[in-house]
Amino acid sequence: MQRSTRTFTVLLALIVGASCWAVPYFQENSKNSGDQQKQTDKNKNKKSDKDKDKDKDKNNKDESPFGAGKINLLHSSHTSDTASAGFNGLTGLTPSGEVEAKKLKEPATGDDFNKAEQVSFIGVKASSLKKFIQEGKLNTAPAKTETASPKKS
Amino acid sequence: MNKTNLCFATVLLLLAGTLPARAQFGDIFNGINKGRQIHEATQEWTPEQEEAVGRASAAKMIHVFGLYNNSSMTNYVNLVGNTVAQFGTRPVQYHFAILDTDMINAFAMPGGYVFITRGTLANISNESELAGVLAHEAAHVDGRHLEKIVRGKKLTGLEVQTGADVGASQVGGVAGLAAGLIDQYATQAITTALTQNYGSDKERDADKAGMDFAARAGYDPAGLRNFLSMLAEAANNPANKQATGMLNGKTHPPLKERVSKLTTLSATYPAGGQVLEKRYRLNVNFGTGSAAAPATASATKSRKKSTSSK
Numbered sequence: 001m002q003r004s005t006r007t008f009t010v011l012l013a014l015i016v017g018a019s020c021w022a023v024p025y026f027q028e029n030s031k032n033s034g035d036q037q038k039q040t041d042k043n044k045n046k047k048s049d050k051d052k053d054k055d056k057d058k059n060n061k062d063e064s065p066f067g068a069g070k071i072n073l074l075h076s077s078h079t080s081d082t083a084s085a086g087f088n089g090l091t092g093l094t095p096s097g098e099v100e101a102k103k104l105k106e107p108a109t110g111d112d113f114n115k116a117e118q119v120s121f122i123g124v125k126a127s128s129l130k131k132f133i134q135e136g137k138l139n140t141a142p143a144k145t146e147t148a149s150p151k152k153s
Numbered sequence: 154m155n156k157t158n159l160c161f162a163t164v165l166l167l168l169a170g171t172l173p174a175r176a177q178f179g180d181i182f183n184g185i186n187k188g189r190q191i192h193e194a195t196q197e198w199t200p201e202q203e204e205a206v207g208r209a210s211a212a213k214m215i216h217v218f219g220l221y222n223n224s225s226m227t228n229y230v231n232l233v234g235n236t237v238a239q240f241g242t243r244p245v246q247y248h249f250a251i252l253d254t255d256m257i258n259a260f261a262m263p264g265g266y267v268f269i270t271r272g273t274l275a276n277i278s279n280e281s282e283l284a285g286v287l288a289h290e291a292a293h294v295d296g297r298h299l300e301k302i303v304r305g306k307k308l309t310g311l312e313v314q315t316g317a318d319v320g321a322s323q324v325g326g327v328a329g330l331a332a333g334l335i336d337q338y339a340t341q342a343i344t345t346a347l348t349q350n351y352g353s354d355k356e357r358d359a360d361k362a363g364m365d366f367a368a369r370a371g372y373d374p375a376g377l378r379n380f381l382s383m384l385a386e387a388a389n390n391p392a393n394k395q396a397t398g399m400l401n402g403k404t405h406p407p408l409k410e411r412v413s414k415l416t417t418l419s420a421t422y423p424a425g426g427q428v429l430e431k432r433y434r435l436n437v438n439f440g441t442g443s444a445a446a447p448a449t450a451s452a453t454k455s456r457k458k459s460t461s462s463k
Contacts, residue, residue: 005158006158006161009158009161009162012162013162073255073257073272073275073276073387073393073396073397074272074275074276090254090255090256090395090396092217092218092254093254093256093395093398093399094395095394095395096394096395096398097256097394097395097396097397097398097399097400097401097403098347098348098398098399098403099217099347099348099399103217104217104343104344104347104348106216106217107213107216108209108212108213108215108216109216112212112213112215112216113209113212115212115215115220116208116209116211116212116215116266117208119208119211119215119220119248119250119266120204120208120211120248120266121248122227122231122248122249122250123231123235123246123247123248124228124231124232124235128232129232129235129236129239132232132236133236133370135432136236136280136371136427136429136432137371137427138236138370138371138372138427139369139370139371140239141239141240141369141370
């Protein structure tokens with residue numbers, strides 16, 4: 001009798017314990033399936049948005065309020081060391097002019113960070129700016145608080 | 154013996170009872186962590202934080218398009234940019250750089266990192282147009298537009314992650330912002346700048362404030378309008394779709410809509426202002442290596458019509 005009571009108690013405790021562990025697991029799973037559903041809905045919406053964009057483009061073409069579109073834009077030369085620049089410097093863009101999703105997801109490299117650091121040091125000397133403004137017969141802003149110059153790390 | 158059994162059962166039940174508490178504590182810790190991140194998201198960035206996010210965003214922008222290496226042209230763009238940016242309302246150290254792409258666009262990152270594309274420079278016809286474009290971007294920085302969008306996204310809790318979840322090896326943290334969070338902000342900034350519209354209110358504000366900066370600096374206030382007017386016509390040519398597609402409706406409101414609003418806005422300013430076509434031509438010259446498709450007669454005619462010569 002005593003032995004069966006102990007066994008029953010142990011089993012009961014195990015069942016209670018197991019259910020306690022299982023609850024968060026099931027909650028997580030149901031959350032994930034909810035997320036998946038959301039993702040599917042999102043994809044569906046994206047598709048319908050694309051269709052809408054197509055219609056929009058069609059409407060824009062029909063309106064043409066700025067003439068017949070005879071202007072050819074100028075293409076300038078590009079630097080030889082830039083991998084992104086192709087034959088006409090529009091590599092990495094979709095035909096509609098958007099950045100390819102694959103390119104957007106790529107992380108910046110160490111070289112990109114070095115170049116960004118170089119950009120962070122770009123600035124103009126106050127004397128050069130003053131001269132430039134005077135030569136162009138432009139205006140200088142009234143004096144105000146000094147330009148913030150955060151420490152470069 | 155019965156007592157022993159009772160004790161044993163009690164201990165087992167108590168142990169079982171602590172298990173849900175484990176989950177509860179986890180929730181509490183997650184809540185505290187999210188609360189901390191929401192608190193960070195509601196705070197306006199300090200100059201150091203803005204600079205750190207701006208630089209990380211600049212690295213990503215450079216990764217996508219490449220940097221155009223021409224120190225004299227970059228210096229000229231910086232002189233024009235700083236001439237208009239000095240009329241901003243808050244002290245920011247601006248860095249203007251040129252992206253190596255024929256796409257027509259310009260981007261303002263937090264911390265005063267402003268990018269203009271090589272394609273934009275090739276199609277601008279005078280300094281007042283360049284001033285108009287750069288002033289519009291400086292107005293975005295001055296109004297913390299991208300920062301507000303990025304912080305707003307964090308507040309929705311849609312993309313709250315801990316720093317450990319994202320690759321942040323290249324980015325160092327600054328006071329109040331962990332390295333992982335800076336990397337996340339930079340990713341969001343770039344994604345927003347390259348795939349989304351800032352919103353009509355922010356674009357209208359930037360057009361208005363930008364025109365004000367340019368006019369106060371002594372430039373023809375219609376510079377941006379004139380450039381966009383030429384682009385609106387060019388965008389009707391299917392051959393230009395790839396170069397103008399992003400600017401025309403994707404990252405900014407449609408060109409014709411902006412031209413219309415800018416025309417109304419420019420009428421509120423006194424006529425005149427410097428155009429400086431000659432100085433622009435002297436400083437922005439892509440040389441003989443240019444793979445240029447020459448502008449047609451109608452393009453030249455259209456530009457002359459839209460710019461007041463000075």
